[in-house]
Amino acid sequence: MTIQSLRSDFIPITLFGIYLGVRFSHSTLFRLLFRSVLILSFISLVVAWLIPSIGRHPMTHFAYPGAWKGIFTHKNSLGFNLILTNVFLFLRWLDHSQKKNLIDYALLFLLIGGTILSESLSALLISYLSINLTWLYCYCYQWRGKPTILALKIVFMVCVSLIGIVSVLWTPLMTGLGKDPTLSARTLIWEYVLGRVDESIILGFGREVFWKTPGLFTNVWRVAHHVPPHAHNGYVDLLADLGYAGLLLFFVALLPILVKVLKLAYQNRNMYDIWPLAFMIIFLISNSVESLLLKGANFSWLIFVVIACSPLTHSGSPPSSQRQTSRIRSSKI
Known part of the structure; x- marks a missing residue:
């Protein structure tokens, strides 16, 4: 990471997110x-x-x-x-x-x-x-012990099967929808960047260095016919910026945040307690097609930091029917 880029956008937006997460419910x-x-x-x-x-x-x-x-x-x-x-x-x-x-x-x-x-x-x-x-x-x-474990296994196998089918039929499927199978050259860009990451596999090239160094990104033109400002994939860009060490650190930090939002949404099922989970789902999926991690004064990164720093305690007493449902479900855990 360059010191100038840290001072200009990453540190201010992160500190502001910490303030919002600590200051407001x-x-x-x-x-x-x-x-x-x-x-x-x-x-x-x-x-x-x-x-x-x-x-x-x-x-x-x-x-x-x-x-x-x-x-x-x-x-x-x-x-x-x-x-x-x-x-x-x-x-x-x-x-x-x-x-x-x-x-x-x-x-x-x-x-x-x-x-x-x-x-x-x-x-x-x-x-x-x-x-x-x-x-x-x-x-x-709803957690019910062994039946829930069985259901989760079935869902997992169905998802894996669907992913396999879509991967095989990807090109004819996207062509039939009138879309580019390369996702506007995204897949070509990802392949090129991942190939160059091997040159600095542990710590990466530094924050946004890859897309500011002509010797690294120039050949992107040959595969994508244009030079994008980023890889259109947050995880690929994070890998290029910080290497596998930074990518591993991100997922290690992500785990307790996911546990926190899942627990809050499961126990208190109203919109105020569900939205952190909904945002995390959006954030994680969106980063597969756009670069939202550590990229400038990024609104999505701000909300991510807010959720990470917020204690996420129950927002208030739900209606009586919801309280009864929550108690029943909690007793079954």
Whole structure:
């Protein structure tokens, strides 16, 4: 890592995340975060609709002509903001303690439509996966000893089988959907970067050094026909920056955070206690197609630090029916 890049963005955004996590409860943070991403999404969709010269990529764009980007610089940034908004709005919709009205339903359909118009297939898939995984864990999963272990094994085998089938049929599947099988040259970039990582396999090249050193990234042009600012994969970029030592350290630090958010969501099933788990699912999946780890003044990294530093205690007493359900489930653990 270069000292200048640490001082300019990584350290300030990390310290701010620590402050927010320690200073505010996660229920307060959810309200602030939900309002922020909702406002940003709404303004972006309005700008893209009414002022296409600002809110859309130009028709001459080499990869995404005419795609909606709103007030963001790239359609993928709008897509990530829409993912957060869609999932958080869905959590509010699932929480029976929250009153629903026509505005809630209208917002949900509007944002899903905006995600489609952004032409970000990854945003649609990540929204769908995040919503379903969160819902399955928080509202369907229940520990019952050996039957639960058996069910988890079956789910694991089904997932492995699906991954194998998709990997075999990947090219015809993506071609049939009218999409590039290389994910806009992402897979080619990953292959190239991973090949160069062997030159500094333990500690990496340093933070963002790879994409600022012509001798390292120049040949990317030959495989991707353009030079991206990053690898479009947080784990590949982390490997290039910090090597296998940094990647291992990240996953070691990630484990207690996942345990904390899983425990909170399982015991207290309301939107204020579920959103940290939902965000972690979004964060981990999104990093497979975008670089959100240690990259500049990154909003997603800020929220990750907030969750990591927050004590994540129960946000409040749920309705009586939820309290009874929680006690029953807790007694079975």
